[in-house]
Amino acid sequence: MNSKVLICGLGTTGKSAMEIFDPLKTDIYVHDDNEKNYENLPEYVSIYSGEDVDYMIKSPGIPLNHPFVKEIAEKGIEIISDIELAYRITECENIIAISGTNGKTTITSLLQEVFQEAGKTSYMGGNVGIGILPLAQKAKKDDILVIECSSFQLETTTTFAPKIAILTNVTEDHLDHHGSLENYQESKKKIFANQKEGDALILNVDDPYLAMLGEEREEAYVVSLHSVQQYGAYESEGELFYNIEGKPTFFMNRKEIGVVGDHNVRNLLEVLLAALLMGVEPESIRKTFQNFRGVEHRIEFVGEHNGVRAYNDSKGTNPDSTMVAVKAMEWDTLLLAGGYNKGSDYHELLESGKNKIKKLYLFGETAEIIEETAQELGYKNIERFPSLKDATLNALVEAKENEAILLSPACASWDQFKNYEERGREFKELVKQFWKEKMSNGEEE
Known part of the structure; x- marks a missing residue:
């Protein structure tokens, strides 16, 4: 039948x-x-x-x-969901699932690079790259499926049980879809709800919510920028260590890593644990980490002209993610923000960025909401624009030496773009074309 x-x-x-x-x-x-x-x-x-x-x-x-x-x-x-169907149809026994409010694309992409460097047959998909279903059909029993999972996908899983589940952090996001923070958190927990004995859960316990989960699930591996007693990986005085067999082992110095920022250190520690649990040699992982230069659209360095730097963080689709990007900036920052309204609150982002954000260039559906919040907090230098293009061109005209132009919208892209990639590409093209024209007009680089 x-x-x-x-x-x-x-x-x-x-x-x-x-x-x-x-x-x-x-x-x-x-x-x-x-x-x-x-x-x-x-x-x-x-x-x-x-x-x-x-x-x-x-x-x-x-x-x-x-x-x-x-x-x-x-x-x-x-x-x-598609990831539930993928789990039901695949013969692959090595599924690694990554979820969280931020960092999941970096971890997914880097894990794929680690496995490729190690010569393992692996496939990457889900909420990043291509859909997971054709890959699930293709993957053999001993291959590896690396799946980036959104809360939207996880909420309709019933049997999905990855061999390794990774949670990066869980902060307020997608409230327009889930209705409440509690519903959002429950959807994320489904990533490990059906795991069996012998499966592994990796948690970033520097995140308050995941720290609470870590206390509940003592068998979980944990990552932190501080020394931890549980099995896991951590940083101590600029050095990275892992402990998966009861003894802390030195891995590498933080300065050897090819990307910067505390958030990236946590991401790499989660990748380290997953790769070690899959049998990859530490030296092979170390080599990949040294060569890794980050993910497109995630605090991506676009270029520098006349002492002005531009960064594309179009993947910053919520306030927490944008807060990380602003913190990573070394100069006064002209922040381009706005987009589709997911029901987020912008107070913490704008409060934390007061000493770094020189001017707000707002666009899209949430421009007025962000402006009102900024005014409440005492921001004076705010301007609204009808589009990302207008905001970008004005920032490029006004930027001065030793300032950074940062596209980190703190919102989804769906009001004006198909996705965050399209938004990021437009920003990069605008920046490069503007500076190219400046140079062709005889301005010094």
């Missing part, structure tokens, strides 16, 4: 889901709010009209309180 599946949402996740099923064995139905997405459907795919199905695969960005999703749930039909 054929199985029957419903795919809700025809973006990247929905399209990859359509492609993994054998149409001779599966009846495939689809639903999308935008009827234009029904154009050019394969002939073996049907538009859903109330048929009985075994389960529904929901695209991550569609909330559980969406009317159609609620209708399906009320029918008693199981609703799952």
